[in-house]
Amino acid sequence: MANNEYDAIVVGSGISGGMAAKELTEKGLKVLMLERGRNIEHIKDYTNAHKEAWNYPHRDLPTQKRKQEEPVLQRDYPLNESTNGMWASHQDSPYVEKKRFDWYRGYHVGGRSLLWGRQSYRLNEEDFLANAKEGIAVDWPIRYEDISPWYDYVERFAGISGxxxxxxxxxxxxxxxxxxxxxxxxxxxxxxxxxxxxxxxxxxxRSANITQPKPEQNRVNCQYRNKCWLGCPFGGYFSTQSSTLPLAMKTGNLTLRPFSIVTRVLYDKDKKRATGVEILDSETNQTYVFKSKIVFLNASALNSVWMLMNSATDVWDGGLGSSSGELGHNIMDHxxxxxxxxxxxxxxxxxxxxxxxxxxxxxxxxxxxxxxxxxxxxxxxxxxxxxxxxxxxxxxxxxxxxxxxxxxxxxxxxxxxxxxxEMLPHHDNRIFLNKDKKDKWGLPVLEMDVExxxxxxxxxxxxxxxxxxxxxxxxxxxxxxxxxxxxPGMGIHEMGGARMGRDPKTSVTNKFNQVWDAPNVFMTDGACMTSASCVNPSLTYMALTARAANYAVEELKKRNL
Known part of the structure; x- marks a missing residue:
């Protein structure tokens, strides 16, 4: 297999991307995982994990200069000295606020799995029924019983205390x-x-902090240090670095490529399938193409939607997945x-x-x-x-x-x-490409129109x-x-933009997270959420990802993709 051809490409290395890479590699697929930011190695690169406030020049508080440099991060806790460089810079990666939207992103290997609050709850039966009962948005194409065994699966793997x-x-x-x-x-x-x-x-x-060791993952139980956002040298909480990435690497089937901004999904309009992705190397500004049989988009909800909007624009003005008119709409937070x-x-x-x-x-x-x-x-x-x-x-x-x-x-x-x-999914809560504003690499940025x-x-x-x-x-x-x-955005639970549904005329993805317009493209991060519930969503992303990966491999075996 040529070094630019893989069975699967996973875009993003956070909670859902790491899970996708683990599941696909363990099922025998050769996988390329692309991350737009730098690599962070488990333990070695947790440079602040043992520091206290008095170890920082300004006692872990932002300076006035940093507040001016990062006008969005300074609105809340992400702007500090201990996590400096872990949250994406608004200078390099800006966006436009038609209405105020606080977007806190982690552009590095592991993404926000290194920074998340770790609260892990299941949606309930009613959460999957409420839209249909109340006439809100569209009906979920799945029910609780469809995802329940996958909740079981990821809870056992990740280690949820509760x-x-x-x-x-x-x-x-x-x-x-x-x-x-x-x-x-x-x-x-x-x-x-x-x-x-x-x-x-x-x-x-209910938290993704383990209270008993998981020796099969080389993880030691939580040490009650409450420094999770600095990276845990003990593997006391679930992250890509402590859990999914080591196991994916162990298979010998994973290639990890940091500093890789996926600019578009490549689409064959005759076969109606994706053929791979195009990336921009964020260090060299060189463009590369990687081919694959399937693509998993797990770059976090809004970035995954951005990729679709920037893809197949010769076929659809609004991009790949926009045929329903719902791509970029129905944005939610808590x-x-x-x-x-x-x-x-x-x-x-x-x-x-x-x-x-x-x-x-x-x-x-x-x-x-x-x-x-x-x-x-x-x-x-x-x-x-x-x-x-x-x-x-x-x-x-x-x-x-x-x-x-x-x-x-x-x-x-x-x-x-x-x-x-819970925030309801409204069609007019939307994001879209602003081609007049460009980021550090000359790429169009998102404009937020959410309230x-x-x-x-x-x-x-x-x-x-x-x-x-x-x-x-x-x-x-x-x-x-x-x-x-x-x-909106401040909850750091962005959802929607490529909702799941039963009808390609009213949704972007189907019940197995396949993009209707390109069924070998899967979206299993927050973009696929049809409604938000009121519980923290990351556990649901993990369960949906494991479920979709299992389905994708079965469909590949049947030559349906």
């Missing part, structure tokens, strides 16, 4: 022992159960930064162990069973309780013996939580009020609700 809670709103999975709740969280959980008659549940967060905080009395003689990488979760309860609201869908909460640290005294104490005495004692207990709400609408705005009121009510009825003190600044 508890089996028996809730229909949040299906149970295959879990390692949970990361424990602390004493205050357990108490608040009991109080909520009593106050709401068992209709609201505070449970362990809207958040709404919740409450409170003080908890009576536990000053209690503490907790380590720095947990996860806290608690309160599953959706609105518009569920007999509850009906003036909006559709719902939300869940993520939160934690802890004791105030030494910095609580800085403003008041100044210097001297009083300060020294105060900072060796932990402060009072506090608890807080933030809601994550939250009436349904989300109505939901946000409950997201705040319900948080306050729960803390108050749990007997907590000084309860304060809040609603912070939010714009």
């Amino acid at each position: 508890s089996r809670d028996g809730l229909d709103v949040l299906p149970d999975g295959q879990y390692l022992p949970p990361i424990p709740l602390n004493v205050v969280e357990k108490e608040v959980a009991q109080r909520l159960q009593k106050a709401f008659g068992g209709t609201r549940h505070l449970i362990h967060g 809207h958040f930064r709404v919740g409450a905080s409170a003080e908890v009395e009576g536990f000053d003689d209690k503490y907790y162990y380590g720095r947990r990488p996860s806290g608690f979760y309160i599953p959706r309860f609105r518009n569920w069973h007999d509850d009906k609201r003036n909006y559709l869908r719902g939300f869940g909460y993520q939160g934690s309780a802890s004791r105030d640290g030494w910095n609580r005294n800085i403003a008041e104490m100044g210097i001297g013996a009083g300060l020294k005495d105060a900072i060796v004692e932990p402060g009072g207990w506090r608890i807080g939580m933030t809601a994550f709400g 939250i609408k009436e349904n989300e705005i109505a939901m946000r009121k409950d997201m705040k009020d319900d948080a306050v009510e729960m803390f108050e009825r749990a007997g907590l003190k000084n309860v304060r609700g809040y609603e912070g600044d939010y714009a």
